[in-house]
Amino acid sequence: MRYISASYVFTGKGNFLKNGIVVLDNNNTVSEVIDTGGLIKEIPFLEYFNGIITPGFINTHCHLELSYMRNLFQKTQNLSGFIEQMLQKKQPFNKETEEAIIRADYEMKSNGIVACGDISNTTNSFQVKSKSHLFYHTFIEIFGLDEALTEKIFNKSLEILVVAKKQQIGNVSLVPHAAYSVEPNLFKIISEKAIEMNSILSIHNQESEEENKFFTDNPGNLSHLLQPTGWKKESFPVTNSSSFESIAGYLPKKNAVLFVHNVSTQSKDILLAQKLFKNRYWVFCPKSNLFISNRLPDIKLFENEYERICIGTDSLASNDTLSVLEEMKVLQSNFPELPLETLLQWGTINGAKALGIDNVTGSFEKGKKAGVNLIYDLDLQQQKLTKATQIKVLA
Numbered sequence: 001m002r003y004i005s006a007s008y009v010f011t012g013k014g015n016f017l018k019n020g021i022v023v024l025d026n027n028n029t030v031s032e033v034i035d036t037g038g039l040i041k042e043i044p045f046l047e048y049f050n051g052i053i054t055p056g057f058i059n060t061h062c063h064l065e066l067s068y069m070r071n072l073f074q075k076t077q078n079l080s081g082f083i084e085q086m087l088q089k090k091q092p093f094n095k096e097t098e099e100a101i102i103r104a105d106y107e108m109k110s111n112g113i114v115a116c117g118d119i120s121n122t123t124n125s126f127q128v129k130s131k132s133h134l135f136y137h138t139f140i141e142i143f144g145l146d147e148a149l150t151e152k153i154f155n156k157s158l159e160i161l162v163v164a165k166k167q168q169i170g171n172v173s174l175v176p177h178a179a180y181s182v183e184p185n186l187f188k189i190i191s192e193k194a195i196e197m198n199s200i201l202s203i204h205n206q207e208s209e210e211e212n213k214f215f216t217d218n219p220g221n222l223s224h225l226l227q228p229t230g231w232k233k234e235s236f237p238v239t240n241s242s243s244f245e246s247i248a249g250y251l252p253k254k255n256a257v258l259f260v261h262n263v264s265t266q267s268k269d270i271l272l273a274q275k276l277f278k279n280r281y282w283v284f285c286p287k288s289n290l291f292i293s294n295r296l297p298d299i300k301l302f303e304n305e306y307e308r309i310c311i312g313t314d315s316l317a318s319n320d321t322l323s324v325l326e327e328m329k330v331l332q333s334n335f336p337e338l339p340l341e342t343l344l345q346w347g348t349i350n351g352a353k354a355l356g357i358d359n360v361t362g363s364f365e366k367g368k369k370a371g372v373n374l375i376y377d378l379d380l381q382q383q384k385l386t387k388a389t390q391i392k393v394l395a
Helices: 064-069 081-087 095-110 126-131 148-166 184-199 209-213 223-229 242-251 265-275 286-292 298-308 324-334 342-345 349-354
Strands: 002-009 022-023 028-035 045-053 055-064 114-121 135-142 171-176 201-205 255-259 278-286 309-311 372-376 390-391
Touching: 045 126, 045 286, 055 255, 055 309, 055 349, 064 171, 064 209, 081 209, 081 223, 095 114, 095 126, 114 349, 126 135, 135 148, 135 184, 135 201, 148 171, 171 184, 171 201, 171 309, 184 390, 209 223, 223 309, 242 265, 265 298, 278 298, 278 349, 286 324, 298 309, 298 342, 298 349, 309 324, 309 342, 309 349, 342 349
Parallel strands: 002 045, 055 114, 114 135, 135 171, 201 255, 255 278, 278 309
Antiparallel strands: 002 022, 022 028, 045 372, 372 390
């Protein structure tokens, strides 16, 4: 048995336990959580740390296969500028790009991440995932704007699904990329498959105001950029509504759905989501949002959705770290009213729920193998992260 204690223990639920103790068995499975009432007792071989102990973090949105793109992009002010660079800088899969994936997987582990919701457009990351210490839920992402190619595109995604299952890389879903990159017939096919598989869906949602313009009479730069890939105005009905309102009807209502980014999401979108999607989750990737559009989601609008908010890093194409802790720092800096317990909940148990693995990780509860992180060099009196705050993986 290991007895691990710290100034505070965040169990994944509720308030901090002052001088709490997490008891692990020889397999690092939680045997017991002891609330000492703040009074630490003498226990043989007790490991005590100055800081906060938390369960392992859940990175709910990443693109592992794009890890070779680190430091290749210029900071942009809009999504179309970022996509344009993406189209220009894509490289074929080779030893160098595979090594970048290996490093990124290790970086996440070193930053206390125990599970990851990862986007895949290819099989490039599958070998690494099959050997990783992290749990992965792979979202095989589908783009398709040319109706004539819909069947071919979907069949290609099914081929990737077969490889994923063969290589045993964890749980897998087939998902749409975004409102602006999937034509209605393909949306329908993806949704039907999700219902058949009872799978978790993920979709990039309102990452930029450009997405909302996409469904108006003046679809803007994004449509011009996508014309070479098969975009046609007649394929996307003019709704003069937000992109979320325009495509919500295409998504299955009983499946869990992860809405990622939500930079331009408004109250009406949230209300519609509450009405339509019982198993909804909102994934924030603040560092990526600042890099791509220099804008963050309006967190105050999500005040009644805190139990459904998760944290992601996005890819190294739009981020310089794969660290849930660093994302929390950005959120705290921009929204100082957010309690640290809330941020930690978003980075642990909420992410586990979103990926459907909260029965095995995300919180310190008997029988779970949640991982143990120590957050140190923070302001313990105010319970605030600082620029100097770091993480150490204890189990």
